Amino acid sequence: MGSTLVSAIGFGVVLASIIAIAAMGFTIQFGLTNVLNLSFGAVMTFAAFAAYLANRHGVGGWSGLGVGGAAGAALTLALGRGVFRPYARRGAHLFEMMMVTLGLSLIVNYAIQALSHNNIYQFVVLPSTPLHLGSILITHTQLIIVFIAIGVLIALISLLQLTKVGKALRAMAADPDLARACGIRTGRIVVLTWLLSGFLCGLAGVVYIINAQSVGYTTGQLFLPLVVAAAILGGAGSPLGAVAASLMMGIVTEIVAAFGSEAYSTVAGFGILVVVLLSRPGAVRGGETGHTQLTL
Amino acid sequence: MTAWSYYIATLTVYFGVNVLSALSLNLQFGFAGVVNFGYILFQAVGAYIAAVVVLGPSSAFQQYVFGARLPFGVALLLATLAGAVLSLLIGLFSLRNIRRDYQAAILLIISLMATQVVQGYVPLFNGSNGVTGVPRPLSSVPLSLQGYQWAYAGWVLLVAALAYALVTWLSRSPWGRALRALRDQEDAAAAIGLNVTALRLQVFVIGGALAGLSGGLLVEYIGAWSPDAWGYAETFVIFTALFVGGIGNYRGAVLGVLLVPIIFLELPRFLPQVGYPGLMDSMEWIAIGAIWMLCLYIRPQGIVPERRNRAARTAAADARPARESVEVA
Numbered sequence: 001m002g003s004t005l006v007s008a009i010g011f012g013v014v015l016a017s018i019i020a021i022a023a024m025g026f027t028i029q030f031g032l033t034n035v036l037n038l039s040f041g042a043v044m045t046f047a048a049f050a051a052y053l054a055n056r057h058g059v060g061g062w063s064g065l066g067v068g069g070a071a072g073a074a075l076t077l078a079l080g081r082g083v084f085r086p087y088a089r090r091g092a093h094l095f096e097m098m099m100v101t102l103g104l105s106l107i108v109n110y111a112i113q114a115l116s117h118n119n120i121y122q123f124v125v126l127p128s129t130p131l132h133l134g135s136i137l138i139t140h141t142q143l144i145i146v147f148i149a150i151g152v153l154i155a156l157i158s159l160l161q162l163t164k165v166g167k168a169l170r171a172m173a174a175d176p177d178l179a180r181a182c183g184i185r186t187g188r189i190v191v192l193t194w195l196l197s198g199f200l201c202g203l204a205g206v207v208y209i210i211n212a213q214s215v216g217y218t219t220g221q222l223f224l225p226l227v228v229a230a231a232i233l234g235g236a237g238s239p240l241g242a243v244a245a246s247l248m249m250g251i252v253t254e255i256v257a258a259f260g261s262e263a264y265s266t267v268a269g270f271g272i273l274v275v276v277l278l279s280r281p282g283a284v285r286g287g288e289t290g291h292t293q294l295t296l
Numbered sequence: 297m298t299a300w301s302y303y304i305a306t307l308t309v310y311f312g313v314n315v316l317s318a319l320s321l322n323l324q325f326g327f328a329g330v331v332n333f334g335y336i337l338f339q340a341v342g343a344y345i346a347a348v349v350v351l352g353p354s355s356a357f358q359q360y361v362f363g364a365r366l367p368f369g370v371a372l373l374l375a376t377l378a379g380a381v382l383s384l385l386i387g388l389f390s391l392r393n394i395r396r397d398y399q400a401a402i403l404l405i406i407s408l409m410a411t412q413v414v415q416g417y418v419p420l421f422n423g424s425n426g427v428t429g430v431p432r433p434l435s436s437v438p439l440s441l442q443g444y445q446w447a448y449a450g451w452v453l454l455v456a457a458l459a460y461a462l463v464t465w466l467s468r469s470p471w472g473r474a475l476r477a478l479r480d481q482e483d484a485a486a487a488i489g490l491n492v493t494a495l496r497l498q499v500f501v502i503g504g505a506l507a508g509l510s511g512g513l514l515v516e517y518i519g520a521w522s523p524d525a526w527g528y529a530e531t532f533v534i535f536t537a538l539f540v541g542g543i544g545n546y547r548g549a550v551l552g553v554l555l556v557p558i559i560f561l562e563l564p565r566f567l568p569q570v571g572y573p574g575l576m577d578s579m580e581w582i583a584i585g586a587i588w589m590l591c592l593y594i595r596p597q598g599i600v601p602e603r604r605n606r607a608a609r610t611a612a613a614d615a616r617p618a619r620e621s622v623e624v625a
Contacts, residue, residue, distance in 0.1 A: 038404070095331070095396045099400075103588035107582050109581075110579075114578035114582070117572055228405060261417065266416060
């Protein structure tokens, strides 16, 4: 009983790490541009397949992370500039923009389905040697995943708090008009945000398939609810909040899976979303944290 | 010739079911501004309930809850009720006063998660395999297969026509005007004393009941229902139909159903098979996404825009709508 709980928490932390990498990318973009980007899952899948293909062509092991990150960043920037911005120029608001991201996610997801022949492919980077940490049975790979998430968190917080670019980013998230009036090159910051968000999205996609050891066209889509819930629960634009929310969701999900069944763990994830809605409606209303206009 | 007749009758059934869906979504989205991205879930619950209450007790062959042998009419009523009850439960927490894009995303997430729950928890509705062998209603009636097909198609069209009458009547009523007020000027609607949360919940439940009914009609025709039949993306086919036909307009909704799910999704069956099996399906979905985005880009009001009454038109001419500014850096 006790050891089951401890190992469930261990698995929860691993799951949370994957959610957190994605949720940090989602929330940083969401906080700044206000685009509720439902194509995020599709980009995750795209990056995961990019890493898979690179792996098949001899780009070994962990450098797939770089490939996936770059693929995610490139696609996200292309979508941000080439699709979302023109729609915003034509007068799309928050809601219309979400519809646009959704239409886009259909196109990208099913394009990947068509290209992948609707198959699931094996993706094994490293033979996973089990490792005993107390009563937690964890693999080397999973341990590295946790460290990647911690590394991303530290890097992102440092970027936001210690650099000038980070300061500009926070200023724009708080008030884009004022930021521009202060001479911040808002256009560049938006580009940077797309790249950053896309990179983390791609990274999360690769980390996810490294852990799951397979990749299919639904990879990102099935993961999207957890990411969006974590970002909403943690508060838009807050990486630390996203990580805290991811930990909570990951651990609850795995504990329920350990003591109940997989189906109940999905219900638990869903339950957390309900709790968020009931307990923090202010955070979800948009008025609390400031602006509700698109910044593209 | 018989194959054609069979095929057209099948299309007619799908047309009727999709019209019900489009009416339901148009009432919710077009008139009240409630974005139900989890629509297919409510259709699915209606279909499941209609299936299990006629299938008889759960067996080793397939497991499910609420197994019974009720007449098909009662099954349809229960399906409608199931759609309404599930809508009420979900609406109670998801329709609170939150940003519309959040709300839509949450309903989408609920739909995605529900699929996983049904797949993962087999005793509920037999998991991924789904329920099969749903008996056809009134199968003892002495009709040829052909005749039966057409009788069922006629029955579905009759139900769709009744639903059409119901929703147009509802939309013209004072209640319908309140919905439009809520959609266009929520703060003003609240200020004149409308209970906006209650209104949203009411329209959500009525839409959910129609969704449940459409699911019941569908499952009694096709005889089986599984998670493959209600992927989250199915909702967007109906939304695309609304975008194409025109939002806030029931004739537009019917036209949209004719153009998108029927002609567009059924036509490829007559084209030569290209590539590996399943490629055409993927291409259809890509095209749905493309139509969706094209509609949002060039003609957000659809082919048949909503008819505004004279007062609204005059008001609109007086004050050119000043849209909120969008910052484009």
